[in-house]
Amino acid sequence: MNIFDIMGPIMVGPSSSHTAGAVRIGLITKTLVGGNVKKADIGLYGSFAATGKGHGTDRAIIAGLLGMQPDDMRIPMSFVVAEKEGLKFKFENVNIPNAHPNTALLHVENEYGNICDVQISSLGGGRILVNKLNGIEVNCSGEKPTIIVRNIDKPGYVAEVTSMLASKNINIATMRLHREKRGGEAVMVIEVDEKINEESIKWLSSIKGVLNVTYIKG
Numbered sequence: 632m633n634i635f636d637i638m639g640p641i642m643v644g645p646s647s648s649h650t651a652g653a654v655r656i657g658l659i660t661k662t663l664v665g666g667n668v669k670k671a672d673i674g675l676y677g678s679f680a681a682t683g684k685g686h687g688t689d690r691a692i693i694a695g696l697l698g699m700q701p702d703d704m705r706i707p708m709s710f711v712v713a714e715k716e717g718l719k720f721k722f723e724n725v726n727i728p729n730a731h732p733n734t735a736l737l738h739v740e741n742e743y744g745n746i747c748d749v750q751i752s753s754l755g756g757g758r759i760l761v762n763k764l765n766g767i768e769v770n771c772s773g774e775k776p777t778i779i780v781r782n783i784d785k786p787g788y789v790a791e792v793t794s795m796l797a798s799k800n801i802n803i804a805t806m807r808l809h810r811e812k813r814g815g816e817a818v819m820v821i822e823v824d825e826k827i828n829e830e831s832i833k834w835l836s837s838i839k840g841v842l843n844v845t846y847i848k849g
Contacts (some may be wrong), residue, residue, distance in 0.1 A: 632833045634816075639679075640667075641729070648664050650686055650687050650691045650701070650706070650759065650817060651686065651701040651735065651757035652753030652754070652757050652759055653679075653683075653687075653688045653690070653691035653692045653695065653704075653735070654694050654695040654699060654701045654757070654772075654792035655695060655697020655699070655701065655753075655757060655759045655800040656691075656692055656695060656735055656737070656753060656757075656759055656804060657691065657692040657693065657694060657696040657697070657699075657712065658695040658696075658698070658699075658700070658750045659695075659749075659759065659761060659773050659847065660695070660696060660737050660739055660747065660749050660751070661695065661696050661697075661698060661739075661754075662773075662847055662848075663747050663749055663779075663841040663845055663846070664739050664740070664741045664745055664746070664747035665741055665743075665745060665845075665849075666687060666741035666742050666743055666745070667716070667718075667741060667742045668697075668714050668739050668740070668741055669697045669717060669718060669719065669739075669740055669742050670719050670720070670739065670740040670742060671693075671696055671718065671719070671720040671721075671738070671739045672720070672721055672723075672735060672737070672738040672739075673689075673692060673721070673722050673723075673732075673733055673735060673737050673797075674718060674725030674727075674735065675688065675689075675722060675723070675724055675725065675739075676724070676725050676726065676727045676730055676732075676734040676735070676736070676835075677727075677730065677731070677732035677733060677734060678725070678732045678733050678749050679732075679733050679734065679735060679753075679799070680724040680725070685705065687707065687745050688721055690706055690707055690708075690709045691706055691709070692735060692737075693709040693713050693718070693720060694706040694712075694729040695710035695718065696713075696718065696722065696739065697702070697709060697712055697713060697716060697732045702742070702755060708763045708790055709825065716833065722818055724727040727750070728807045730750070730752065730762070731752035731753075731754070731760070731762075733750055733752055733753040733754075733755075733840045734750065734751065734752045734753075734762070735747070735750075735753075736748075737749045737750075737751070747761065747764070747765065748763075748764075748765050749761060749764055749832060750762040750763040750768065750834065757778070758772065758774070759772065759773065760772055761773060762780060764845075765781075766811070767782075767809050767810075767811060767816070768808065768809050769780075769783065769818060769820045770820070771807075771820050771847075772822075773847045773849060774849055775804055775822040775823065775824070775848060775849045776822070776824075776825065776826050776827060776846075776848055776849040777820065777821065777822045777823070777846070778792075778819070778820075778821050778823070778827060778832070778835070778844060778845070778846050779818065779819070779821075779844070779846075779847070779848075780792055780818065780819040780835060780843075780844050781816060781817070781819070781841070781842040781844075782816075782817055782818075782819070782838075782841045782842055783814075783816065783817070783819040783842070784812075784813060784815050784841055785812050785814075785840060786840065788817070788819070788838070788840065788841070789808070789819065790833060791822075791835075791838055792819060792821065793806075793836065795831060795834065796821070796823065796827075799827070799828075800825075801824070801827060802823060802824040802825065803819070803821055803823055804810065804822045804823055804824050804825075805820075805823070806819065806820070806821045806822075806823045807819075807821075808820075818832050822849075826848065827846060832844055832846050838840060
């Protein structure tokens with residue numbers, strides 16, 4: 632445990648889970664969809680829905696979608712900034728069975744028309760957990776450099792990805808595999824100890840049968 636586990640992140644308050652965590656929810660969603668977010672439909676669940684408005688959760692999520700960090704003094708004015716930058720959004724309260732009390736569902740679209748659906752929870756102290764990406768469980772924190780590879784569920788893809796990482800002397804910290812059904816779409820979530828260069832990400836994306844590669848710098 633370090634001092635930041637005790638004191639929490641440097642942030643614009645009032646709450647690490649409802650404000651700083653909410654900013655990180657927006658930030659990581661922006662990373663996952665890529666580019667500038669132009670439209671966002673956001674569902675709030677549990678404590679986010681009950682007390683989030685008073686804690687600025689709504690403004691914090693929008694701030695993150697705009698690329699602001701948790702200590703950005705513009706967070707309380709994020710709605711105004713969003714209007715200037717052409718980000719359209721709406722909020723609603725939703726019910727998510729068995730979800731963490733501080734959970735958000737985000738359906739976002741970027742400037743290129745790419746769409747991403749994300750379920751993310753704020754765990755406290757500014758920490759978050761990406762529960763689902765486009766309907767598939769991923770359960771990653773985004774604190775370490777992370778690659779999320781979506782591919783056709785066939786043999787060989789795990790070997791391709793791990794061999795590339797080994798060739799670059801990149802150590803795997805954790806690795807999780809998910810699939811919706813046999814022969815359908817599969818997802819690899821790999822957290823690593825070193826940064827991955829852009830050339831390697833492009834190489835992974837070029838593999839036949841790989842549908843998408845998302846890189847979170849951590």
